[in-house]
Amino acid sequence: MNQPNIFIVAGPVIFEEIKGKTCTLLNKHKPSKNSPSPKWQFCGGKVENFDQTLEETAKREFKEEMNAEVTIGELIEVMMIKTDDKRTGILIHYLGNRSGEIKPGGDIQEWDWFPIDELPENLSPNIKPVINKAIKIYNK
Secondary structure: OOOOOEEEEEEEEEEEEEOOEEEEEEEEEOOOOOOOOOOEEOOOEEOOOOOOOHHHHHHHHHHHHHOOEEEEEEEEEEEEEEOOOOOEEEEEEEEEEEEOOOOOOOOEEEEEEEEOOOOOOOEOOOHHHHHHHHHHHHOO
């Protein structure tokens, strides 16, 4: 029996109030072999070191992608996805609180703050369902 190709991703979902609107931070990576047409997504990335906690992975990935710090808060959602190339991803989303100025890393093509009711086209499939759950926690 073939073993499935599984990867685990952890990252923060960050909200900030900008001009009276609740906005979320999204980014697009530069095109690559595995992702020739990148979609808007949350910051985050693969677990690379299993001695590291999922929260530590989320912090590390945010630092790599945005060169800023993040405090990891409540767990929002764990979901499983199938990629176009038949891999299985386990996505772990935490509420995050950013500190420091954002200076995107070299693999980020584009980033922005988007009002949660004015999201861009070409979103990763996890964005809207996770925002719907995360905003309830954020507004507590």
